[in-house]
Amino acid sequence: MEQLNSGVFDDIGVKTEQFSKTNRVMPPTTQRWTGAERDAQKAITATLTLLDKQVGHQFLGKWVKRGYFTPNSLLFKFARRLAGLEEFEPSDTSEAVSTANTQLVEPIVRYFDALLNEDDPLRMQSSSNPNRDPVFRLARLMQEINSTGESASDENIHRDCRAWIIEFFPNTEQCLAQLRTELENRNQSSQQQRRSPNGDEPDVDTIETLAYRLQFALTIALLDRHTRIVFYEWHNRPTSINDESPHDRMPAAILNILPLPPTGRQFGTYYSRGNDDDKRSRYGSNNTLTLFAYTNIGRCYILNFHRLLTDFNGQRGPNVLALSGTSYLPHSTSFHVANPHGVLMPEQGARDAIAQSHFKFLPQFDQKKKPLRISGSPERQKMGLFQEIARSLVGTNGTGHLGQELRELKRLGENDLSNHWKDRDRLLLLVNSYDQARWAANEIRNCWSSKQDVVYHLVRDNVDTYTEDNFDELAKFVKPPDKGALNRADIETFGQIKGKILVAPMNAIGRGFNILNANGKAAFGAIYFLTRPYPHPHDTQAIAQEMNRRALDWADKADFLAWQQGDGIVQRAEKVRQLAARYWRSVEQRSYYKTLRDNQELLAFPRFDLAATTAGLVIQAVGRLLRGGVPFRGYFVDAAWAPKSAARKADPELSELDTEETSLLVAMLLRICDYASEENTVGNALYKPLADALEGIEDLHW
Numbered sequence: 001m002e003q004l005n006s007g008v009f010d011d012i013g014v015k016t017e018q019f020s021k022t023n024r025v026m027p028p029t030t031q032r033w034t035g036a037e038r039d040a041q042k043a044i045t046a047t048l049t050l051l052d053k054q055v056g057h058q059f060l061g062k063w064v065k066r067g068y069f070t071p072n073s074l075l076f077k078f079a080r081r082l083a084g085l086e087e088f089e090p091s092d093t094s095e096a097v098s099t100a101n102t103q104l105v106e107p108i109v110r111y112f113d114a115l116l117n118e119d120d121p122l123r124m125q126s127s128s129n130p131n132r133d134p135v136f137r138l139a140r141l142m143q144e145i146n147s148t149g150e151s152a153s154d155e156n157i158h159r160d161c162r163a164w165i166i167e168f169f170p171n172t173e174q175c176l177a178q179l180r181t182e183l184e185n186r187n188q189s190s191q192q193q194r195r196s197p198n199g200d201e202p203d204v205d206t207i208e209t210l211a212y213r214l215q216f217a218l219t220i221a222l223l224d225r226h227t228r229i230v231f232y233e234w235h236n237r238p239t240s241i242n243d244e245s246p247h248d249r250m251p252a253a254i255l256n257i258l259p260l261p262p263t264g265r266q267f268g269t270y271y272s273r274g275n276d277d278d279k280r281s282r283y284g285s286n287n288t289l290t291l292f293a294y295t296n297i298g299r300c301y302i303l304n305f306h307r308l309l310t311d312f313n314g315q316r317g318p319n320v321l322a323l324s325g326t327s328y329l330p331h332s333t334s335f336h337v338a339n340p341h342g343v344l345m346p347e348q349g350a351r352d353a354i355a356q357s358h359f360k361f362l363p364q365f366d367q368k369k370k371p372l373r374i375s376g377s378p379e380r381q382k383m384g385l386f387q388e389i390a391r392s393l394v395g396t397n398g399t400g401h402l403g404q405e406l407r408e409l410k411r412l413g414e415n416d417l418s419n420h421w422k423d424r425d426r427l428l429l430l431v432n433s434y435d436q437a438r439w440a441a442n443e444i445r446n447c448w449s450s451k452q453d454v455v456y457h458l459v460r461d462n463v464d465t466y467t468e469d470n471f472d473e474l475a476k477f478v479k480p481p482d483k484g485a486l487n488r489a490d491i492e493t494f495g496q497i498k499g500k501i502l503v504a505p506m507n508a509i510g511r512g513f514n515i516l517n518a519n520g521k522a523a524f525g526a527i528y529f530l531t532r533p534y535p536h537p538h539d540t541q542a543i544a545q546e547m548n549r550r551a552l553d554w555a556d557k558a559d560f561l562a563w564q565q566g567d568g569i570v571q572r573a574e575k576v577r578q579l580a581a582r583y584w585r586s587v588e589q590r591s592y593y594k595t596l597r598d599n600q601e602l603l604a605f606p607r608f609d610l611a612a613t614t615a616g617l618v619i620q621a622v623g624r625l626l627r628g629g630v631p632f633r634g635y636f637v638d639a640a641w642a643p644k645s646a647a648r649k650a651d652p653e654l655s656e657l658d659t660e661e662t663s664l665l666v667a668m669l670l671r672i673c674d675y676a677s678e679e680n681t682v683g684n685a686l687y688k689p690l691a692d693a694l695e696g697i698e699d700l701h702w
Contacts, residue, residue, distance in 0.1 A: 009040060011243065012243065013038075015243075019238035036229035044223065047152075048287055049152035050215070050216050051271055060213070063216075068268040070266055071217060071224050074217040075112040078213050082165065084174075084178055085179070108169070115135050141161060141164065145215070158211050161211040161212075223269070258301055260296060261580070270289070297551055306320045326620060331608040331609050332609060333548075343686065352689070353629045354689035359634045361636050361641065361665065363641075363646035364637060365392065371646035371649075373638060373646075375638055386443065387443040393528075405633070409526060410425040412424075412525070425525060426499065426500050428502055429501065429504070429528045430505070431504070432531050436531070437459075437505055438457050440530060453498065454498055459487060488509075491515060492513055495515055495517040495518070522628055522632065525632060527622060527625055532614075533614055533617055550583060554576065554603065583604065641664060642700055642701075644662055645702070658700065663702065665700065666700070675691075
């Protein structure tokens with residue numbers, strides 16, 4: 001969904017109006033569809049107007065710039081602000097304070113949940129005293145926004161939003177003043193100027209800015225309502241619209257077979273601001289809205305592929321054989337599929353190679369002997385941090401660890417009777433993005449001149465196949481590749497070229513590639529994890545993935561909270577919807593590793609989940625170095641992997657140990673060892689050699 005001419009609503013909008021000119025009388029279902037389509041157009045215009053840099057409100061643009069947003073997420077963040085809390089809790093917030101804050105916000109959130117759980121907020125029935133009903137008043141505000149031709153700049157709507165806040169939360173001014181005082185005291189105690197995490201956005205709202213936030217969130221709720229009708233009632237569109245459904249990636253038959261998500265189907269929006277200098281007209285805007293839809297529990301498609309239609313027509317499905325080892329990581333909502341029915345045992349040679357592999361925690365330090373930590377650092381600092389780490393690893397004229405490792409791998413190859421190390425003096429450095437790969441590789445080339453021509457960084461495959469007729473024309477527009485750039489499609493050739501060091505994003509090479517040398521063995525002898533992978537807190541796809549896994553966990557637990565408290569199917573369904581909304585919001589509130597907290601009630605164990613998921617990423621990455629049944633050498637470089645151990649290396653006087661509460665590396669190690677226990681026959685077969693190798697990791701104090 002975009003505001004530019006390539007968007008779904010731009011295209012169907014024109015066709016809908018053309019149809020209406022000659023079909024003023026149409027079936028009721030088509031009238032409902034065309035009405036929703038027109039109202040969606042108004043909601044899109046209002047949304048982009050409120051976010052516009054010139055005529056809108058910049059603090060709203062900063063409010064949503066962090067990623068996708070939904071009515072649910074916006075109203076929850078608004079509720080925290082309304083309660084006089086920071087939108088995201090500081091990293092040093094205790095569990096007791098966090099719990100108290102949650103209890104403070106819950107009464108406010110209940111109003112918004114009631115609104116969003118209405119079948120149709122625009123047709124909500126009034127209560128006995130509608131003016132004193134906060135939920136009905138919110139629904140009436142939505143109706144007012146929907147019926148106003150240009151709602152974004154309508155002063156009456158803003159005034160009514162302000163009135164809702166003051167009438168139902170009369171202590172808001174005092175709450176905001178208290179938060180302002182608290183932040184001022186914190187600034188004074190820290191002796192530094194506090195800046196908002198969103199740039200120049202004010203730390204503390206006023207009643208005026210809160211009213212605009214409420215208006216914006218209700219506008220998004222309206223857009224969500226209209227989009228549901230347009231997308232899910234596509235069959236009622238005007239007959240002149242021959243376009244495929246926006247859900248063409250999800251066949252209609254599957255859409256109606258797979259279970260609905262526990263949150264209910266919902267749409268979310270991503271706001272992208274274009275180039276301010278690229279204006280198409282005086283009132284033009286090249287800002288865009290992109291849509292995502294959370295429609296079904298896709299995990300059920302995998303788990304039940306062999307019997308998807310059996311209950312409907314008795315038809316037996318295909319036999320399914322899953323062969324991924326990392327599909328068994330019980331705590332990971334990303335990797336784990338199900339407990340397998342059996343294990344194809346790896347070759348003994350491969351198991352021996354893993355057990356012979358060597359791991360080391362290898363933090364780097366700045367000139368003040370301070371550990372260099374990339375994960376968790378502000379984005380604007382990361383390029384400089386990568387450059388510092390690259391310089392430290394290279395040292396003076398290649399005397400640092402990278403040079404030492406290349407020489408050691410060459411020595412191992414020259415004295416190799418087992419043929420494990422011959423022609424494997426190559427290094428694989430892993431980061432989190434293509435930009436980071438370029439930064440690190442460029443810095444290595446800059447400070448290690450003798451190796452400039454053997455250092456490569458991976459780049460996306462952005463040039464498709466072309467014929468001889470158009471290749472010359474294409475060459476005029478394709479810019480020359482960066483020095484040392486290697487297309488992802490060519491990665492399997494790295495063992496046959498002159499390259500010695502490759503810097504690549506972990507997710508780009510995690511699986512599916514066999515990077516071999518001329519002897520058919522893994523081309524790389526050593527791997528460096530320059531960063532600690534950590535999920536983006538606003539990655540909606542990852543949140544939906546976790547929600548899907550958790551929904552099935554709830555269904556399998558006979559004494560789950562919703563089944564105990566709900567009386568009958570309807571009440572249980574409503575309770576699940578409430579708990580799912582609460583769970584989703586709790587995921588969006590996650591920030592720093594040390595703030596991850598379990599919730600036994602909702603079966604949420606985020607630290608175990610992250611540790612198991614990270615283990616899956618690491619296992620897939622080191623798999624590139626095991627091809628041919630050979631060992632490897634692995635190094636964890638980012639100080640964020642184990643902060644206490646990094647501090648001890650900088651100052652030997654320190655004695656504090658890392659635990660799974662402070663170190664993702666320790667948490668990952670413990671999960672792998674847990675899976676590899678003798679009692680777990682599946683995990684033992686899969687992970688025992690890796691667990692043995694990791695338990696011997698050097699310089700990790702735990």
